[in-house]
Amino acid sequence: MNDRTIPWSSLKGKDIPATIKLDHVIHRFTSPGCHILDIGCSAGNASIPLASQGFLVTGIDINPEVLQMARRSSLSRNSYQVPLFVRADAITLPFTPESFDIVIMQAFLTTIITKEDRVRIIREACRVLQPGGYLYLADFGQTWHSGIYRERYINDLPVTKEEGSIIAYDQQTGEVSYIAHHFTEKELVFLLVENGFEIEFFKNDKFVTKTGNRVNGFVAVGRKEA
């Protein structure tokens, strides 16, 4: 736990956004009984269905409350198989090398507010993947055509110090809740290709945020170089 993880670690579980749906393209990369690690699993929106489909799913998150929610939710569904939920920090994963066939990150990197930490996280994901394994990544894209986002990128820059980052405020108290980063295609591609992955799949998409804004997004699958 360090400064970086404090907001996410102490947010109320129900306040953690989880808005991007798993793209069906993931099933091009799964195989029966494969081991999947869901980094930043939140309340288990991706982990729980994947486990119930028969995959061996481990979900990690930094927030203990949201992991409790995920656990309860997984048990309430009477599924054939449930994920294992583990409290862990994505920068130093508590797993041995090459433990997983697929790592997924859904709107997770957006919460990591320095380039250096993102690099460390991608390398760490690479470490725990089998050679030839896949990193499935869905995240927000910079949405300059939206006047609302354009203004936020510009106005929040003196605080965030990174283009494309925005400040999210608590809707009740008005206080800063967390900072989120929106990516450019170039940025996301280089984050993968410079840290152990080849691009296996890439698409531009549209997502809807927790507050109902339409925003650009990407779905990318990187293959760990063998």
Place this chain on the structure above:
Amino acid sequence: MNDRTIPWSSLKGKDIPATIKLDHVIHRFTSPGCHILDIGCSAGNASIPLASQGFLVTGIDINPEVLQMARRSSLSRNSYQVPLFVRADAITLPFTPESFDIVIMQAFLTTIITKEDRVRIIREACRVLQPGGYLYLADFGQTWHSGIYRERYINDLPVTKEEGSIIAYDQQTGEVSYIAHHFTEKELVFLLVENGFEIEFFKNDKFVTKTGNRVNGFVAVGRKEA
């Protein structure tokens, strides 16, 4: 005519690519009998159908040969109405202010290889539009997830001096044929909002180039501030 226009002015008409189809969203902005200016009309792929739908279309291009092709093609179709084709340079349009309701640019800005000229062209389009008129713009986006384009953006940078620009070679002679620019969303949005337009419509798209590569693209409609 200046240095900038030489390659496009002297290319053989049949060698001028014209690959992006007109998006049907344009019909949200047309009205019966409206005046449309098609900048960089090439062989008339957009102008001719629009004229046959009853709009009053003027197509301009810097290349005399392609204008001949466009003219012949328009006559051969036995349409109710054909466009007027005019040889002109987009930087200094031979039209009085507020002459048009809609200006279209299909894969045209991609051929303009300096930021300064792009600004002059957008301002000139603005000048000839009615207040409240629309600029419809479809163009190529930087496609970093493609290994082929990623390599070209990087390798061609010492020559093009602008990120996202690529060199197109003549497939017979191997000589440099022209330079093309691919845009970021931010770049295209600011080109409009800093030069007289509000963003009225914006979408991320996929286009196929003359040589069959899939490439990111944008369709944007700007509204001239009244």
